[in-house]
Amino acid sequence: TKAKAEVVETANSIKKHVQDDPRRVIHSLKVGLALTLVSLLYYSRTLYDGFGVAGMWAVLTVVVVFEFTVGGTLSKGLNRGFATLLAGALGLGAQHLASLFGEKGEPVVLGVLVFLLAAVSTFTRFFPKIKARYDYGVLIFILTFSLVSVSGYRVEEILELAHQRLSTIIIGGATCMVVSMCICPVWAGEELHKLVASNLEKLANYLEGFGDEYLQHCPKDGKSAAKSDKSSLTQYKSVLNSKSSEESLAILARWEPRHGHFRLRHPWKQYLKIGVHSRQCAYLIEALNGCINSQFQAAQGILKSEIQDLCKKMSQESSKALKALATAIKTMTNPSPADVHVESCKNGIKDIKIALKTWSSEQQEDLHEIVPTATVVSILIEIVTSIEQLTQSVHE
Amino acid sequence: TKAKAEVVETANSIKKHVQDDPRRVIHSLKVGLALTLVSLLYYSRTLYDGFGVAGMWAVLTVVVVFEFTVGGTLSKGLNRGFATLLAGALGLGAQHLASLFGEKGEPVVLGVLVFLLAAVSTFTRFFPKIKARYDYGVLIFILTFSLVSVSGYRVEEILELAHQRLSTIIIGGATCMVVSMCICPVWAGEELHKLVASNLEKLANYLEGFGDEYLQHCPKDGKSAAKSDKSSLTQYKSVLNSKSSEESLAILARWEPRHGHFRLRHPWKQYLKIGVHSRQCAYLIEALNGCINSQFQAAQGILKSEIQDLCKKMSQESSKALKALATAIKTMTNPSPADVHVESCKNGIKDIKIALKTWSSEQQEDLHEIVPTATVVSILIEIVTSIEQLTQSVHE
Numbered sequence: 172t173k174a175k176a177e178v179v180e181t182a183n184s185i186k187k188h189v190q191d192d193p194r195r196v197i198h199s200l201k202v203g204l205a206l207t208l209v210s211l212l213y214y215s216r217t218l219y220d221g222f223g224v225a226g227m228w229a230v231l232t233v234v235v236v237f238e239f240t241v242g243g244t245l246s247k248g249l250n251r252g253f254a255t256l257l258a259g260a261l262g263l264g265a266q267h268l269a270s271l272f273g274e275k276g277e278p279v280v281l282g283v284l285v286f287l288l289a290a291v292s293t294f295t296r297f298f299p300k301i302k303a304r305y306d307y308g309v310l311i312f313i314l315t316f317s318l319v320s321v322s323g324y325r326v327e328e329i330l331e332l333a334h335q336r337l338s339t340i341i342i343g344g345a346t347c348m349v350v351s352m353c354i355c356p357v358w359a360g361e362e363l364h365k366l367v368a369s370n371l372e373k374l375a376n377y378l379e380g381f382g383d384e385y386l387q388h389c390p391k392d393g394k395s396a397a398k399s400d401k402s403s404l405t406q407y408k409s410v411l412n413s414k415s416s417e418e419s420l421a422i423l424a425r426w427e428p429r430h431g432h433f434r435l436r437h438p439w440k441q442y443l444k445i446g447v448h449s450r451q452c453a454y455l456i457e458a459l460n461g462c463i464n465s466q467f468q469a470a471q472g473i474l475k476s477e478i479q480d481l482c483k484k485m486s487q488e489s490s491k492a493l494k495a496l497a498t499a500i501k502t503m504t505n506p507s508p509a510d511v512h513v514e515s516c517k518n519g520i521k522d523i524k525i526a527l528k529t530w531s532s533e534q535q536e537d538l539h540e541i542v543p544t545a546t547v548v549s550i551l552i553e554i555v556t557s558i559e560q561l562t563q564s565v566h567e
Numbered sequence: 568t569k570a571k572a573e574v575v576e577t578a579n580s581i582k583k584h585v586q587d588d589p590r591r592v593i594h595s596l597k598v599g600l601a602l603t604l605v606s607l608l609y610y611s612r613t614l615y616d617g618f619g620v621a622g623m624w625a626v627l628t629v630v631v632v633f634e635f636t637v638g639g640t641l642s643k644g645l646n647r648g649f650a651t652l653l654a655g656a657l658g659l660g661a662q663h664l665a666s667l668f669g670e671k672g673e674p675v676v677l678g679v680l681v682f683l684l685a686a687v688s689t690f691t692r693f694f695p696k697i698k699a700r701y702d703y704g705v706l707i708f709i710l711t712f713s714l715v716s717v718s719g720y721r722v723e724e725i726l727e728l729a730h731q732r733l734s735t736i737i738i739g740g741a742t743c744m745v746v747s748m749c750i751c752p753v754w755a756g757e758e759l760h761k762l763v764a765s766n767l768e769k770l771a772n773y774l775e776g777f778g779d780e781y782l783q784h785c786p787k788d789g790k791s792a793a794k795s796d797k798s799s800l801t802q803y804k805s806v807l808n809s810k811s812s813e814e815s816l817a818i819l820a821r822w823e824p825r826h827g828h829f830r831l832r833h834p835w836k837q838y839l840k841i842g843v844h845s846r847q848c849a850y851l852i853e854a855l856n857g858c859i860n861s862q863f864q865a866a867q868g869i870l871k872s873e874i875q876d877l878c879k880k881m882s883q884e885s886s887k888a889l890k891a892l893a894t895a896i897k898t899m900t901n902p903s904p905a906d907v908h909v910e911s912c913k914n915g916i917k918d919i920k921i922a923l924k925t926w927s928s929e930q931q932e933d934l935h936e937i938v939p940t941a942t943v944v945s946i947l948i949e950i951v952t953s954i955e956q957l958t959q960s961v962h963e
Contacts, residue, residue, distance in 0.1 A: 203684075207681050230714055282603045293595040293599070321607070415811045451857070454854055
């Protein structure tokens with residue numbers, strides 16, 4: 172029965188993975204398809220005689236090059252193709268150079284050349300720009316150069332071999348690209364587009380839920396209602412660590428051809444800017460969330476209802492502004508509807524400042540008890556500022 | 568002259584990369600060395616006759632397996648070795664099975680098998696656990712299985728081939744491991760250890776600089792002194808996005824054998840917990856920094872000097888607590904010295920609360936002007952809380 176429970180658990184986790192993103196299944200089938208096509212090509216005797224053992228390079232290429240997004244496949248395929256060509260030519264040159272040094276000198280010269288090239292190429296992989304775009308190409312470059320230069324074949328043999336190998340790599344690469352682009356393609360650019368918009372929505376959900384959850388007139392009543400949208404209050408956490416996935420998608424997106432609404436030179440960098448600002452906003456929300464959870468309970472009901480209302484209004488307005496921005500990004504329209512909400516947020520700040528002034532002259536409350544309120548106000552103001560910056564970058 | 572300027576610029580950027588981490592140069596030389604060794608082995612005729620074309624697999628293994636850290640090299644090497652073995656055996660089985668279906672059925676059965684195996688294996692790569700640890704192994708598994716099963720050789724030939732290929736892969740992998748472990752090894756575990764400690768130090772530096780920068784008795788005077796340690800106020804930003812690098816290092820560290828002070832089953836997960844708390848603290852600092860920069864200038868000098876002193880003392884104490892924790896991690900000693908500072912932080916909170924109470928009854932200031940002060944106090948309190956959690960996880 173223990174084994175049975177484990178099987179059930181595994182089955183559930185598989186099911187969850189499929190439901191999370193059904194394209195994963197499609198991708199797996201696509202890899203299977205591409206690999207089967209190339210394998211049978213390699214298997215069929217007529218072609219086998221033509222390509223010799225080189226046919227296995229087609230299989231190898233498919234396995235290594237096929238990625239989840241079209242951009243990933245294209246970037247790896249092109250990197251592989253060009254690196255093989257360049258390194259092959261250089262390797263030939265190195266072999267020719269080494270052969271001039273006679274039978275004894277040849278291995279020494281070859282060894283020195285391989286050492287130098289491998290060390291220099293490996294070092295270039297530490298540069299962030301090269302690492303991001305050409306990491307795989309440099310790897311293949313080192314590999315092909317060493318294979319060709321120390322292969323010990325005569326030049327004519329190598330040319331024959333190179334011809335075979337290149338054509339099989341092209342077959343493998345082309346199969347990958349065609350399958351990945353034609354059957355339910357997953358565009359890195361579109362993923363990035365959706366990710367950025369959904370991150371804004373997650374932030375908006377928090378701010379919306381925040382108003383309902385913490386800024387109730389009667390906090391005790393809200394408990395049952397609050398539980399239902401707890402999830403909207405934790406979604407924003409995924410935005411905190413979105414940097415690396417956004418950056419890698421932006422890099423892959425640059426390799427992709429025109430598709431859907433996206434031109435060839437779509438301003439992908441702009442998305443990264445929006446990403447920076449939305450993370451800024453997420454950090455503030457995280458701080459707000461921390462302060463609220465630890466200090467608010469102790470001082471619940473402290474917020475004067477007038478100020479409470481203003482805060483609620485402000486968080487609601489900023490939520491609307493973020494949602495308008497997300498919609499504008501999604502539909503690629505002008506984000507001017509968001510401006511209205513940003514304006515009303517700014518007015519909200521002014522109102523709160525005035526309310527605080529009148530409050531202080533009216534009442535003689537314990538200053539220490541105002542601290543949480545002040546914090547909420549202050550962070551909300553910051554959030555509004557960062558939303559303003561967001562709006563600007565979306566406008567661009 | 569323009570070309571000259573570019574050359575100078577490139578040279579400077581290379582110089583900077585070397586200075587940032589001189590181990591990068593050493594790593595490049597190590598890759599060169601390993602590759603040269605294996606290439607010459609492949610080149611030398613005596614061995615060449617023994618291994619045939621399979622010798623190139625040794626070169627391929629070195630290029631693909633050699634990573635910056637020992638853990639990375641070991642994980643890739645072992646993954647490659649076991650995946651090749653397993654897939655080779657399965658591939659043989661598949662070929663045998665297919666041959667039972669006669670000449671016409673064979674390619675169909677082989678195609679179906681390759682398709683199924685490739686699709687299922689690719690799907691497993693989406694599981695985070697498998698992706699983190701065995702991604703490369705699954706890739707090699709798919710590759711070897713398709714190569715072996717569709718190779719079209721007879722079984723005896725394949726066994727001969729497999730023997731050659733495995734021995735060359737072992738030669739390549741062993742060369743990588745020996746070179747990477749014996750010549751200036753870079754241990755992923757040690758890197759993680761240093762990273763976590765230095766992240767704590769960066770946070771401590773901010774809190775220390777924060778006291779001097781913003782909580783001066785005479786804010787106007789501080790300007791010249793402040794500029795000098797601006798860098799300590801921005802270091803913490805790198806902590807915000809440290810999650811992915813910490814996690815990948817922790818995964819690689821698990822592959823490493825005993826080294827230095829680290830046992831084989833060092834509690835690497837504990838470092839991730841510390842990492843989570845330090846990021847929490849970094850988010851709070853980011854929010855504090857944002858609020859201070861935008862709202863403090865407008866209301867500078869507002870903080871009553873008594874409260875200002877208390878805040879300064881608190882940020883200094885929390886900085887000391889963090890530094891004590893960082894030292895405890897570095898030297899792997901008991902972090903109890905930090906407890907004293909945490910205690911005095913807690914007392915600081917109480918003092919501030921009392922100070923705020925007396926202040927409010929004494930003075931009739933504009934409430935709106937207290938908001939920034941209150942925010943600083945509130946976030947500092949949160950920071951102290953998160954430092955407390957940090958202390959706990961370091962104790963563990």
